[in-house]
Amino acid sequence: MINAKIKSFVLIVPVTVISILSACKGGKEREKVMIQQDTIPVKVISLTPENADAQIVTSGYFTTNDETLLSFKNGGVINRIYVKEGDQITKGQLLATVNPTEIGSQVEQVQLSLQKAQRDYERASKLFKDSVATLEQLQNARTALEVAKQQLQSAKFNEGYTAIRATKNGYVLRKLANDGQIVGPGTPVLQVNGANEGKWILKVGLSDSQWSALKIGDRASITSEALQGRILQAKVSRKAESIDPQSGTFGVELSLESGDLKGLAAGLFGRATIYPTSKQTAYSLPYDALLDGGENEGYVFVTNDNQTAKKVKVQLGAVQKDKITVLGGLENVGSVIISGSAYLTDGSKIKVVK
Numbered sequence: 523m524i525n526a527k528i529k530s531f532v533l534i535v536p537v538t539v540i541s542i543l544s545a546c547k548g549g550k551e552r553e554k555v556m557i558q559q560d561t562i563p564v565k566v567i568s569l570t571p572e573n574a575d576a577q578i579v580t581s582g583y584f585t586t587n588d589e590t591l592l593s594f595k596n597g598g599v600i601n602r603i604y605v606k607e608g609d610q611i612t613k614g615q616l617l618a619t620v621n622p623t624e625i626g627s628q629v630e631q632v633q634l635s636l637q638k639a640q641r642d643y644e645r646a647s648k649l650f651k652d653s654v655a656t657l658e659q660l661q662n663a664r665t666a667l668e669v670a671k672q673q674l675q676s677a678k679f680n681e682g683y684t685a686i687r688a689t690k691n692g693y694v695l696r697k698l699a700n701d702g703q704i705v706g707p708g709t710p711v712l713q714v715n716g717a718n719e720g721k722w723i724l725k726v727g728l729s730d731s732q733w734s735a736l737k738i739g740d741r742a743s744i745t746s747e748a749l750q751g752r753i754l755q756a757k758v759s760r761k762a763e764s765i766d767p768q769s770g771t772f773g774v775e776l777s778l779e780s781g782d783l784k785g786l787a788a789g790l791f792g793r794a795t796i797y798p799t800s801k802q803t804a805y806s807l808p809y810d811a812l813l814d815g816g817e818n819e820g821y822v823f824v825t826n827d828n829q830t831a832k833k834v835k836v837q838l839g840a841v842q843k844d845k846i847t848v849l850g851g852l853e854n855v856g857s858v859i860i861s862g863s864a865y866l867t868d869g870s871k872i873k874v875v876k
Contacts, residue, residue, distance in 0.1 A: 561871045565861035566825060567811075569852060571803045578735070578796040582726035584746070585788050587760075587775065589695065591710040594620045595683035600703050603711070607697050611688040611714065618686040618711055625684055629677045636670040643667045692716040695788050715788060722778040724756065724792050727771030729818040731837040731850040735798045736761060742776050746792040748785045755779045758796065804839055805848045811860040812838075812846060823859040823866050824852070825874075831859060833868040 601619040605611060646663035649655035696713040699705055724744055728736070736758050744754040755778070762773035776794055813821045813833075820838055823831045836851030852858070859866070866872070 561873045562831075562862055562865050563875045564823075564825075564831070564859045564863070564866070564872045565876075566828070566857040566859050566874055567807075568857055569805050569855060571805060578728065578732050578798065579793070580726045580728060580732075580796065581791065581793045582724045582776075583788075584722055584724055584786050584790045584792055586692075586715040586721050587723050587777075588690070588692075588716040588721060589788075590689065590714055591698075592617065592686050592689075592712045592714060593708050593710050594618075594686065594705060595707060596620075596625055596680050597705050597707040597709065598624055598684075600699055600701055600705060600711070602701050603697065603699065605694050605697070605712070607694055609694045611692055611694060613688055613690050615688040616685055617688055617694075620684050620705075622681070622684045625677070625681050629674070629681050632670070632674045632677045636667075636674050639663075639667040639670040686711060688714065690714075690716045693788070722783055722786055723759065724776040724778070724794055726774050726776065726794055727766065727769050728774055729837055730765075730772060732818075733761065733772035733774065736774065736796065737799055740796060740798050742794050742796040744776065744778065744792050744794045746786075746790060748787070748790050750785065754783070756794070805852050805858075806845045807848055807858060808845050808860055811858050811863065813863055822848075822852075823863050824855045824857065825859060825872060826856040828857070828874045829872060831866045831868070831870045831872050833866075 598620040601621050603618040605617050611617065643663040643666070646655050646660045650657065650660040692715045694712060694714050697711075698713065699709070699711045705711060738758055738761065740758040742756045742758065744756050745752075756776040757779065758774060759777035760775040765772055774796075776796070807822065811822050813823070818838055819835060821833055821835055824834055825831055834851055834855070837849045839847035839849040841847075859872070862872070
């Protein structure tokens, strides 16, 4: 009986060990299969730098670099505004007036104070000569007289700013107040520019790579529907030193050269082609490599070790028939993944296939 139990135990132990070993071996095989399933086959291409298309096509709006907000120095009730939006104005032209009653009363008060100070000083001078008034009293009377003179000069200066006059030849862009309205000191009443003098510019917004490719003085050509087919020549006159937080672009101003500028108005839409003097390094990629493409930027997957995919942001350039130009974002990149990107995430394991 005992021998039978021992034999049975001896038979059970090898079977159990074999089962455990088989289970371990099966687990390793399943893990290997799972690893193989997580590795995504992709196709890649090596990057070859080339010169980017020198032209930068963009759009913006016409304006001038001397737009000015005009206001009253002292404020008050607006008597009358003599111009409307779009009116042509000339330097020195009367544009608006404020009711002068208040400032006129202040001038009268200061004049009366000056007269009193003058009488006090004359009286103190006579008394000082008769040894009745002291030197200190004479000096105080003289000081009061000088203060009254300065107050009168300040009041007359303010009285001269009860009217708004044009500071240069140009146009009225906006009318910001109306007759009878009460405005405070410095409150904008009119917005004008010097467009009548031909100082037109086109303001455009560029990506960081486009902005860095430009230099002051680079040539540009501008078209607009308002120009009726005319092409205006311009040059880069200013580059913003910081990004516009609203648009996310860098501002560039294109100054129009002398020519036929008839038909232009502030705010008109214009399209510009800019020709940078400096060359950019760019890369041409097939469309399959691009993910989430926008107007000037998109994303691609790259790899440097042919084992891991990395998602990077790139700046886009010219669009060609079957490929797109990338202007930035691929520096220090070995290869770009052009097939299998739809199944990838940042950090995915990959297997490069031919």
